[in-house]
Amino acid sequence: MPELPEVEVTRLSFADRIAGARIDKVRLGKPLRWPLGVLPEQLEGRTVRAVRRRGKYLLLDLDDGLLLLHLGMSGSVVFADDLPSPGAHDHFDLVTSRGALRLNDPRRFGAVVYASHENAAEAAKLLGNLGVEPLGEAFEEAAFHAQLRKRRAPVKQVLLAGDVVVGVGNIYASEALFLAGVRPTLSAARLSRPRARKLHAAIRDVLARAVQKGGSTLRDFSNANGESGYFQLEAMVYGRAGQPCRVCGSAIRTIRQGQRATFYCPTCQKS
Ligand SMILES: [Zn+2]
Numbered sequence: 001m002p003e004l005p006e007v008e009v010t011r012l013s014f015a016d017r018i019a020g021a022r023i024d025k026v027r028l029g030k031p032l033r034w035p036l037g038v039l040p041e042q043l044e045g046r047t048v049r050a051v052r053r054r055g056k057y058l059l060l061d062l063d064d065g066l067l068l069l070h071l072g073m074s075g076s077v078v079f080a081d082d083l084p085s086p087g088a089h090d091h092f093d094l095v096t097s098r099g100a101l102r103l104n105d106p107r108r109f110g111a112v113v114y115a116s117h118e119n120a121a122e123a124a125k126l127l128g129n130l131g132v133e134p135l136g137e138a139f140e141e142a143a144f145h146a147q148l149r150k151r152r153a154p155v156k157q158v159l160l161a162g163d164v165v166v167g168v169g170n171i172y173a174s175e176a177l178f179l180a181g182v183r184p185t186l187s188a189a190r191l192s193r194p195r196a197r198k199l200h201a202a203i204r205d206v207l208a209r210a211v212q213k214g215g216s217t218l219r220d221f222s223n224a225n226g227e228s229g230y231f232q233l234e235a236m237v238y239g240r241a242g243q244p245c246r247v248c249g250s251a252i253r254t255i256r257q258g259q260r261a262t263f264y265c266p267t268c269q270k271s
Contacts, residue, residue: 002071004134004167005207007056009214010071014079014101015051018060021096022047029091030108033072037122038065038114048096055130055166060094065116067094068126072109078102130166134203135211139165145196148188155191155199156184157258168203171238172210174263176202178237183269184262185255237263 002010026040047063058077060067069092071077083100086093092103092112103110115123132138147164148155158164159173168176177184179202182195191199236246240263241254250267 003169005210011053021098025095027093033111068113074107075105075110131164141200151188154185155188158188174238175206
């Protein structure tokens with residue numbers, strides 16, 4: 001599943017090239033998770049001003065309104081001068097004066113939604129409950145600790161919920177908790193200030209490195225078939241159940257937390 005770093009790298013792969021482009025044509029494939037919310041023809045002639053990211057949403061600012069694009073479970077985006085005829089899993093094409101943007105999404109949990117304004121109901125419904133951006137200045141260590149103090153749920157669950165800090169998905173939550181030496185099952189409220197500080201730094205570190213790594217593979221990422229592009233850091237714990245910890249050699253353990261697999265080192269993450 002695309003996580004925040006993949007979405008940010010996707011943004012970087014076409015944001016500069018599409019800025020200023022005029023929309024010539026919009027083609028829809030099979031229904032996605034939510035309807036577009038506007039007739040495709042109504043988007044024609046509008047200009048794409050810029051591409052921003054909020055959590056795992058890409059926001060294409062138009063001269064009138066905006067498009068919110070989500071990659072869902074299996075979505076990927078390509079932007080190219082020319083695209084081949086759409087395949088069975090190509091469900092949205094935005095053909096512009098500067099190239100065509102295509103969303104390929106086999107499982108169709110992704111979506112493209114039009115909103116007249118970022119505060120309009122259809123956008124607020126998707127963006128309204130998102131926490132602060134982990135790579136932005138608003139993600140501040142003291143405030144993070146104060147938010148954790150209010151929550152009794154296991155710290156990993158609180159990270160995944162996205163309302164304290166947005167976009168820390170399953171892989172990066174596991175990795176950040178390992179780096180911070182925090183057991184994923186620990187109640188968020190029990191994290192001391194120094195440990196919250198470590199976790200704050202670890203979240204930033206793991207996400208920033210993933211974006212950087214994705215950025216270095218950007219050429220592959222935006223290739224014409226769109227199949228490549230999911231990149232991962234060499235994981236310390238994620239997906240490594242039973243293998244030796246890269247730090248201490250203990251066997252990595254896995255448990256289920258809220259339907260998701262959690263990985264941790266019983267020695268490096270004592271409590
Ligand atoms: Zn270890």
